[in-house]
Amino acid sequence: MNVFELTRALVDVESVTGNEEAIGNLLFSQLSELASRHGGEVERLAVEPHRFNVLARWGDPVVTLSTHMDTVPPFFASREDAEHIWGRGACDTKGIIASMIFALRELLEEGRRNLALLLVVGEERNSAGALAAAKLSRGSKFLINGEPTENKLAIGSKGALRLELIAHGRMAHSAYPELGESAIEKLLDVLDRVRRLALPSDPVLGKSTLNIGTIAGGRAPNVIPDQARAEIFIRLVDDGAATLQALKQAVQSQVDMHEVLTIPALRLGSLEGFETTVVAFTTDIPALGGAWGQPYLLGPGSIHVAHTAEERIPKQQITEAIQIYKRMVQQLTRN
Numbered sequence: 001m002n003v004f005e006l007t008r009a010l011v012d013v014e015s016v017t018g019n020e021e022a023i024g025n026l027l028f029s030q031l032s033e034l035a036s037r038h039g040g041e042v043e044r045l046a047v048e049p050h051r052f053n054v055l056a057r058w059g060d061p062v063v064t065l066s067t068h069m070d071t072v073p074p075f076f077a078s079r080e081d082a083e084h085i086w087g088r089g090a091c092d093t094k095g096i097i098a099s100m101i102f103a104l105r106e107l108l109e110e111g112r113r114n115l116a117l118l119l120v121v122g123e124e125r126n127s128a129g130a131l132a133a134a135k136l137s138r139g140s141k142f143l144i145n146g147e148p149t150e151n152k153l154a155i156g157s158k159g160a161l162r163l164e165l166i167a168h169g170r171m172a173h174s175a176y177p178e179l180g181e182s183a184i185e186k187l188l189d190v191l192d193r194v195r196r197l198a199l200p201s202d203p204v205l206g207k208s209t210l211n212i213g214t215i216a217g218g219r220a221p222n223v224i225p226d227q228a229r230a231e232i233f234i235r236l237v238d239d240g241a242a243t244l245q246a247l248k249q250a251v252q253s254q255v256d257m258h259e260v261l262t263i264p265a266l267r268l269g270s271l272e273g274f275e276t277t278v279v280a281f282t283t284d285i286p287a288l289g290g291a292w293g294q295p296y297l298l299g300p301g302s303i304h305v306a307h308t309a310e311e312r313i314p315k316q317q318i319t320e321a322i323q324i325y326k327r328m329v330q331q332l333t334r335n
Contacts, residue, residue, distance in 0.1 A: 061116035067146035068123030091301025103325035130287035148301035159236035180224030
């Protein structure tokens with residue numbers, strides 16, 4: 001298969017988070033062929049029942065290429081036109097996987113060794129695969145993580161703070177609201193204060209952003225609501241400590257606040273001769289915890305179409321990424 005055919009073959013295997021077994025088996029097979037031709041080895045690294053990471057390596061890796069196998073729902077199959085390959089995971093990250101495999105193939109054919117490819121499960125939910133991989137370091141010095149950056153080297157990525165707000169009230173007949181206590185009104189008062197918070201900014205990463213992602217509550221239109229909840233997601237430009245403290249003050253114990261996830265913002269490595277960018281999304285890099293080396297972040301495709309019904313990846317960027325990954329490996333192994 002050429003790189004476009006491989007991209008489509010990967011897209012056409014549904015791998016929504018939690019259901020990565022089939023794509024893992026396909027990649028294990030593909031990489032086993034490459035390993036057998038060039039003296040490498042491939043492993044399935046167990047994460048949970050029927051879920052595993054795939055690690056291919058040639059010698060003791062100095063540089064590890066890595067990305068994730070899972071996608072967000074819903075699945076839809078691939079198609080292509082003259083300029084793009086479309087489908088769930090096309091840019092996030094099946095096209096990236098294909099580019100990495102072809103870059104490795106060319107590097108191995110040129111006689112390079114001490115390389116690895118680590119493909120993990122669970123990035124789209126809780127980084128389960130990356131957290132497991134962090135405990136099984138094989139001594140890599142550099143990590144090239146793949147996410148859609150339009151083939152620009154990301155020198156920073158925002159962090160994430162995810163919170164759940166839960167309000168409690170007392171039910172009553174809506175004709176006599178004074179007999180009840182509205183959980184929804186409590187929640188709305190808190191959310192209004194949260195929206196007005198002055199969040200931190202950073203000269204490189206830009207402004208923190210806040211999204212109220214879900215709201216639910218109540219029993220019926222004629223019942224004073226005794227419960228309500230909301231989920232909020234903040235893209236951090238620092239470690240999140242100041243933002244979390246400001247949120248606690250805004251909540252004022254009027255509702256319960258549960259911290260679901262905190263990932264600090266990251267400053268990432270740069271290389272001479274590569275165009276750079278800053279991204280607002282989070283990656284598996286914090287979960288890997290430095291166990292696979294100094295991290296770099298780059299991949300073909302645009303994050304703006306990831307997770308959408310219009311997900312696609314430019315064919316030109318797929319082929320460009322092959323050469324970019326090769327240049328990165330060559331430069332890192334010279335240093």
